[in-house]
Amino acid sequence: MRELCLKCLRPKDNCFCSYIKPVNCNIKFIFLMHPKEMKRQKTGTGRLSHLALPDSEIIMGIDFTKNERVQQLLKDPNYYPVLLYPGEDAWNAHKEGFAEAIGKKKLLVFVIDSTWACSRKMIRLSTNLLALPKLSFKGSYRSIFTFKREPKEYCVSTIESCYYLIKELQETSIVPKEANPEPLMDVFKAMIKFQLKKENDRVEGRIASSHASDWKYTKTREIPDFD
Numbered sequence: 001m002r003e004l005c006l007k008c009l010r011p012k013d014n015c016f017c018s019y020i021k022p023v024n025c026n027i028k029f030i031f032l033m034h035p036k037e038m039k040r041q042k043t044g045t046g047r048l049s050h051l052a053l054p055d056s057e058i059i060m061g062i063d064f065t066k067n068e069r070v071q072q073l074l075k076d077p078n079y080y081p082v083l084l085y086p087g088e089d090a091w092n093a094h095k096e097g098f099a100e101a102i103g104k105k106k107l108l109v110f111v112i113d114s115t116w117a118c119s120r121k122m123i124r125l126s127t128n129l130l131a132l133p134k135l136s137f138k139g140s141y142r143s144i145f146t147f148k149r150e151p152k153e154y155c156v157s158t159i160e161s162c163y164y165l166i167k168e169l170q171e172t173s174i175v176p177k178e179a180n181p182e183p184l185m186d187v188f189k190a191m192i193k194f195q196l197k198k199e200n201d202r203v204e205g206r207i208a209s210s211h212a213s214d215w216k217y218t219k220t221r222e223i224p225d226f227d
Helices: 035-040 045-052 068-075 098-102 116-125 158-171 182-203 212-216
Strands: 027-033 057-060 079-084 106-113
Touching: 027 035, 027 045, 027 068, 027 158, 035 057, 045 057, 045 106, 045 158, 045 182, 057 068, 068 079, 106 116, 106 158, 158 182
Parallel strands: 027 057, 027 106, 079 106
Antiparallel strands: none
């Protein structure tokens, strides 16, 4: 049995920890992870985001209405809680009044870490999250998640969402200018390159198939250098 890294939960011979560096952005991120995501994606982008963002937390569940930790955070007067989710009524970093609404409180961002279909169900059931102000992006972004198809062009992964949010909040000085969010993308790019290499190895028969869906992949794919 291969020895696992206890931090990133990957085998030690292809551990991602060398890419994970702390991103001190003065935001508290809470990753609300669907049980399927926790089971299937032990080293998914939500977990990698959590490892790079000090003071962040992962809370697993579907309906968070009565979740003790979520309720505790929502009642804490030191935080200004928001739900990272698109919508016509959503704030963004540049929207007039947003910085004033936060005031001297610490921004607390709840991030749904799941598929879009499961995310909608989680929010529908979690009435305490539904009542929160929504926060989204001013800009439009395309995911570099080349080995995974998103349902819409504007959909980005959890780790990309955190990255772009921090970048936009820096533009309005809600996040300190000296904060460096690049480690989030560094570890994400390393993960993409690793996944594509393994996919190509399976297609060319260098390693055995390990997933039920591997039969779908019959052609090798170009591995981006991201330079």
